[in-house]
Amino acid sequence: MTWLVEQLGILSKIFFYLIQVVHWTILISVLAYVLAMILGLVFGVARISRNRTIRTLAGTYINVLRGVPLLVLIFFFYFGLGKVVNMDRFVAGVLAVGVCYGAYMAEIFRSGIEAIDYGQHEAAMSLGMTRWQTLRHIILPQSFRIVVAPAANEFIACLKDSSLVSIIGLRELTRAGREYTSQYFLDFHTWLVVGAIYLIMTLTLTRLVKRLEKKFAIHGYGASRNDH
Numbered sequence: 001m002t003w004l005v006e007q008l009g010i011l012s013k014i015f016f017y018l019i020q021v022v023h024w025t026i027l028i029s030v031l032a033y034v035l036a037m038i039l040g041l042v043f044g045v046a047r048i049s050r051n052r053t054i055r056t057l058a059g060t061y062i063n064v065l066r067g068v069p070l071l072v073l074i075f076f077f078y079f080g081l082g083k084v085v086n087m088d089r090f091v092a093g094v095l096a097v098g099v100c101y102g103a104y105m106a107e108i109f110r111s112g113i114e115a116i117d118y119g120q121h122e123a124a125m126s127l128g129m130t131r132w133q134t135l136r137h138i139i140l141p142q143s144f145r146i147v148v149a150p151a152a153n154e155f156i157a158c159l160k161d162s163s164l165v166s167i168i169g170l171r172e173l174t175r176a177g178r179e180y181t182s183q184y185f186l187d188f189h190t191w192l193v194v195g196a197i198y199l200i201m202t203l204t205l206t207r208l209v210k211r212l213e214k215k216f217a218i219h220g221y222g223a224s225r226n227d228h
Contacts, residue, residue, distance in 0.1 A: 010186065014193045018176050022197060025172040028094055029159040035098030036158065037151070040105020045135065047110045058106065065103035071164050073100050078168045093165035101158050105151065112147035113139055149213040156205045160198060173197060 046058035065073075077099075078092035087095075116139050124134035166175035177194040181187045 007189075010189050011193055014180060014186065014190055015197070017180060018173060018190075018193060018197060021171060021176040022173055022201075024170070025159070025162055025174075026201075028090075028097070028165060028170065028172060029155070029162045031094045032097035032101065032162065033155050033158050035094065036101035036105045036154070039099065039102025040109050040151075043102065043106035044109025044113065047106060048113060050131075062103045062106050065100055066107075068100075070097065070100045070161055071167065074164055074168060089168050089170055093162075093168060093170050097158060097162055097165065100161075101154060104154055108147050108150050108154065109143065112143035115146050116142050145216040148216045149209055152205070152209040152212055156202050156209070159201060159205070163198075 043058045043061055046054045047062065049055050049058070074093060074096040077087065077096040078089055081087065082089070082092045113135075120138055120142075121134055124138045125131075129137070162172065163174035166172060166178065169175070171179075173194060177190050181190045184190075
C-alpha cells in the first residue's frame, strides 16, 4: 500500500509538471492545422482545376509533401530554410507541420468536392453561374460537410505528430518529458504520464469527431462525375 501511494505521488507530481506545457502542444497543433486547412483548400481546388499547369503544380505539392517524412521537413524548415531567412524555431515547427498536413488536407478536400454529384455543377451552370460561383455557393458548402470527419481526424494525427518538433528544441509536452527524465531519471513514470496526457487529448477529440460526423452527415451523396 505504501509503495502504491508513493508511485501515485510520483505520477501526480510529473503530471502537474507536464500539464503546464500542454498549451504549447495545443497551440502548435492548432496553428499548424489552420495553415494545413488553408493550404489544403487551395491545393485541393487547384487539383481539380481545368488549367493543366495549376493542376500539375498542385499534384506536385501533394505528392512531394506526402512523400517526405515530417521529421525531414522539420529539419529542413529549421536548419535549412530557417538559417537562410533567420526563422524562429516556433515558426519553423509550425510551418513544417502545417505544410506537411496541407498535402493530406488537399486530398481530403479534393475527394470531398468530387463526391458531389456532377449534375449539380451542370444545373448551376445552366442557371448562368460561373465555375467559381458554382464552387463557392453550391459545391464547397456541401463538401465541407462531407470532409468534416476525415479533416477532424487529421487534427488528431497533427496533434500527435506535433511531438516531433521537440527535436528542434521547442518546449512542448514531449520536450518537457525529456527534460524531466534527464533531470530525475524517472523514464518509466514520465513517459507513462506523457502517453496518458496524449491519450486523454486524442480520446476527447475522437468523441468530438464522432459528434461532428453525426451532426454534419449527408445521406445520398457520392455520385461520381464519371456517372454522367
